[in-house]
Amino acid sequence: MNSIKLIVGLGNPGSQYTNTRHNAGFWFVDTLCKKYGFDLKDNKKFYGEAANVDINNHSVWLLKPMTYMNHSGKALQSLTQFYKIKPEEILVAYDELDLPPGTVKLKKGGGHGGHNGLRDIISLIGSNEFYRIRLGIGHPGHKSQVVSWVLNRASSDDEISINNAIDKSLAVLEDLLDGQLEKATRELHTR
Numbered sequence: 001m002n003s004i005k006l007i008v009g010l011g012n013p014g015s016q017y018t019n020t021r022h023n024a025g026f027w028f029v030d031t032l033c034k035k036y037g038f039d040l041k042d043n044k045k046f047y048g049e050a051a052n053v054d055i056n057n058h059s060v061w062l063l064k065p066m067t068y069m070n071h072s073g074k075a076l077q078s079l080t081q082f083y084k085i086k087p088e089e090i091l092v093a094y095d096e097l098d099l100p101p102g103t104v105k106l107k108k109g110g111g112h113g114g115h116n117g118l119r120d121i122i123s124l125i126g127s128n129e130f131y132r133i134r135l136g137i138g139h140p141g142h143k144s145q146v147v148s149w150v151l152n153r154a155s156s157d158d159e160i161s162i163n164n165a166i167d168k169s170l171a172v173l174e175d176l177l178d179g180q181l182e183k184a185t186r187e188l189h190t191r
Helices: 021-036 069-083 116-125 143-150 156-171 173-177 181-190
Strands: 006-009 041-043 048-055 058-065 090-096 104-108 131-136
Touching: 006 021, 006 069, 021 048, 021 058, 021 090, 021 131, 021 143, 021 156, 048 173, 058 069, 069 116, 090 116, 104 156, 104 181, 131 156, 156 173, 156 181, 173 181
Parallel strands: 006 058, 006 090, 090 131
Antiparallel strands: 041 048, 048 058, 104 131
16 A cells, blocks of 8 residues: 555535535544644645645645535645645545445545545546545435535534544544555444
């Protein structure tokens, strides 16, 4: 496994979206920053909030694209091209409809599964071979309700579950950065 050089949280900018399910990726990066005492700064060049940080002796970029979800790839493309970061050195955290709240899964590669943020990233970086932290937000039951579901706030119980999943995923982050994918996956999926 290549070491992770970029951690991206997907979401939508603006206070009206802060607490919505679709911003679970932003919550992930915000919680990571709080845990380690990092601050992101507006970075127009990379179309988002970004910082280069040190986690357990690993130099890592953190990024929250401010391009809105459907254009997340623009921010990733600009940062990865500038710093020559390969797709397999990227970890993307995002909301996953197909997992119940509180569930978190780690994987590498795969399709976009209808997630517009992932679709744009895959299109613009030309690869799907990046790592993913899939944060379960549950499904409303019918595809006609998906947009409303992801753009609204979760119940307080679901919000607690999603935040617990973020904490679980951050507990294995240093293993991931050390290149121990199997160990991180095993620990994350059995907690």
